[in-house]
Structures are given as C-alpha cells and as structure tokens.
Amino acid sequence: MRRTLPVLALCVALLSSSAAVEAAPEPSPGKTFSYGGHARQNITVYGDRSARPALMILHGGSWVRDTDWSARARWFAARGFTVYDTDYRLATDAAWPAQRDDVLAALRWVKRRGGSAPLVLGSSAGGHLAVSAGAYGAGRKRVRGVVALSPVASPYRAWKDGGMPAASSPQRKLRGTAELLAGCVPDRAAGRCWKKWVDLVAKSHASGKDDAPLFLTHSAAxxxxxxxxxxxxxAQTVAGLRDATVRIEQGTAHGGELLRNPGFAQAVLRWLRQHA
Structure with missing residues (x-):
C-alpha cells in the first residue's frame, strides 16, 4: 500500500523475504587508510574506484560501539560501488560535534580520492551522522544522497523517549548514550549546552534544496x-527539498537488520543507483 503525503513520500510496504537477490561476484578484501590522527579515524575501501560511484557507510552502535559492516560493504562493492566503510570517534572518545567533524573530514578524504561527492548510507547512530552530514551547511555539495536505516535523527527525542515509563530497554540505553554524546543532561542544560542538543537534531540544519536527497527507513515496531x-x-520538504522519502517496513528490525530482507536490500540498491 502506498500513500503520498503533501510534504513527503511515505511508503508502507510488505516485501517478501523470498525475493531474489541479485547475484554478483565477491570482491577482493578491503584496504584501510587513515583520514586523521585518531585510531578510529580510518576508512576501509572495497572495490575498484575507477568509473564507480562512491558509497560511504557509517556504522551504528549508539555512538559508543563499533559494529562490523564489512560483509555489507562487500555486498555493495560487488554490485558496482566503491565502498568507503568509515569509522569515527565514539562518544567515549570525544563529545559532539567530534563525530560530525570526523564524518565531514572523511567526506573530504573520499572526494579527494574519488573526485566527486559520495552517496552515504548510515545505520541507527550512523544514520544520525549521515543525515546530519547531508543537512549541515550546503549538504548537497559534499553528499550526493543519503540512505538512513533507523536514523536517530533527533537524539533529543531519543532522550525523551528513553525517559518514559513504558520505555524499552534499548530506548533507555539510547537515552544514556545520547547524554554521553552531548556531554550534559538537557533538562539541566542552559546556554552553550542546550545549543549543543539543538545542534544534534538534524532538522535544525534543514535547508531544503541545498541539502542531500533522503531515503529514510524504519520498521513499524x-x-x-x-x-x-x-x-x-x-522540515526538509518545507525548506524546499523535493527528494525526501520515508519508508516503513513491517516488523521489528532495526538499522542494518533491515537489509536482511532481500526485497528491501534491492530497493536500497535501486535508490542508490538512481542517485549515483
């Protein structure tokens, strides 16, 4: 079933897990490079960079954990992308905006290497960083398009949800890591600290046509x-962006788990190819 709302495309779809996945050869192992001086400021590159669209991947982990995206990076590389699997400083290393600064630095590194702005795919906390990079300043100049899987687009909303009596264990944990990311508690915050919480919310930077196209997805639960x-x-559509899609998948999958559905993985692949 599909409904188009005045301000965005909201697609509600049930996709069969038996859908055929495009066959492709396995690419060679990745090579790792540094884009900064910190141990986490590194990028592992998969695929031949010649005549291929660039795809940066930003892992999730609630801003406090590294998660392994190497298998998915190889999957995309086998389907025609040069994939830049990117690490960044965690909230345990430095508070915001260090994480956004790292992504912006990594994007500059990728553009220097490949000659053009990459697509970006982010999961959960990595989705937050992806949509933040796509909206910060004139995001379209550095990001060709953003796919975000379960993006925590508003850490402040996550903080509020995690404090509700009915909050689930993952929501309560996310509340705590959002506090660690910001470096302060929002209901006690004033001045500079409150500005940091506002800065964390991606829609605070929405500038419409100057920002990257969006393909945003969550499961229903x-x-x-x-x-x-x-x-x-x-917010982006009101500001003038004409390419913002929100898609809801059935079930409880979060972040990268959504890609386990072959039909959904193919939908992501199609969107990336259309925006390459």
Missing part, C-alpha cells in the same frame, strides 16, 4: 520510531 524521519523529511 522500531525502537527508534519513524517520527525521527518524518519530522526531518517534513
């Missing part, structure tokens, strides 16, 4: 609710 993405897409 995601512990990071779809409101994170509908609020961002609404």
């Amino acid at each position: 995601d512990f990071v609710p779809v409101a994170h993405s509908t609020d961002l897409a609404h």
Whole structure:
C-alpha cells in the first residue's frame, strides 16, 4: 500500500523475504587508510574506484560501539560501488560535534580520492551522522544522497523517549548514550549546552534544496520510531527539498537488520543507483 503525503513520500510496504537477490561476484578484501590522527579515524575501501560511484557507510552502535559492516560493504562493492566503510570517534572518545567533524573530514578524504561527492548510507547512530552530514551547511555539495536505516535523527527525542515509563530497554540505553554524546543532561542544560542538543537534531540544519536527497527507513515496531524521519523529511520538504522519502517496513528490525530482507536490500540498491 502506498500513500503520498503533501510534504513527503511515505511508503508502507510488505516485501517478501523470498525475493531474489541479485547475484554478483565477491570482491577482493578491503584496504584501510587513515583520514586523521585518531585510531578510529580510518576508512576501509572495497572495490575498484575507477568509473564507480562512491558509497560511504557509517556504522551504528549508539555512538559508543563499533559494529562490523564489512560483509555489507562487500555486498555493495560487488554490485558496482566503491565502498568507503568509515569509522569515527565514539562518544567515549570525544563529545559532539567530534563525530560530525570526523564524518565531514572523511567526506573530504573520499572526494579527494574519488573526485566527486559520495552517496552515504548510515545505520541507527550512523544514520544520525549521515543525515546530519547531508543537512549541515550546503549538504548537497559534499553528499550526493543519503540512505538512513533507523536514523536517530533527533537524539533529543531519543532522550525523551528513553525517559518514559513504558520505555524499552534499548530506548533507555539510547537515552544514556545520547547524554554521553552531548556531554550534559538537557533538562539541566542552559546556554552553550542546550545549543549543543539543538545542534544534534538534524532538522535544525534543514535547508531544503541545498541539502542531500533522503531515503529514510524504519520498521513499524522500531525502537527508534519513524517520527525521527518524518519530522526531518517534513522540515526538509518545507525548506524546499523535493527528494525526501520515508519508508516503513513491517516488523521489528532495526538499522542494518533491515537489509536482511532481500526485497528491501534491492530497493536500497535501486535508490542508490538512481542517485549515483
């Protein structure tokens, strides 16, 4: 079933897990490079960079954990992308905006290497960084398009949701890591600290046509609710962005788990190819 809202495309789809996955050869192992002086400021590159669109991947982990995206990076590389699997400083290393600074530095590194702005795919906390990079300043100049899987587009919303009596364990944990990321508690914050919480929310930087196209997805029972993405897409559409899609998948999958559905993985692949 598909409905188009005035401010965004909201697609609700049930995709069969038996859908055929495009066959492709396995690419060679990745090579790792540094884009900064910190141990986490590194990028592992998969695929031949010649005449291929660039795809940066930003892992999730609630801003406090590294998660392994190497298998998915190889999957995309086998389907025609040069994939830049990118690490960044965690909240345990440095507070915000260090994480956004790292992504911006990594994007500059990729553009120097490949000659053009890459597509970006982010999951959960990495989705937050992806949509933040796509909206910060004139995001379209550095990001060709953003796919975000369960993006925590508003850490402040996540903090509020995690404090509700009915909050799930993942929501309560996300509340704590959002506090660590910001470096302060928002209900006690004033001045500079409150400005940091505002800065963390991607829609605070929405500038419409100057920002990257968006493909945002959550499951229907995601512990990071779809409101994170509908609020961002609404703000971007009001500001003039004409390419913002929000898609809801059935079930409880979160972040990279959504790609386990072959039909959904193919939908992501199609969107990336259309925006390459």
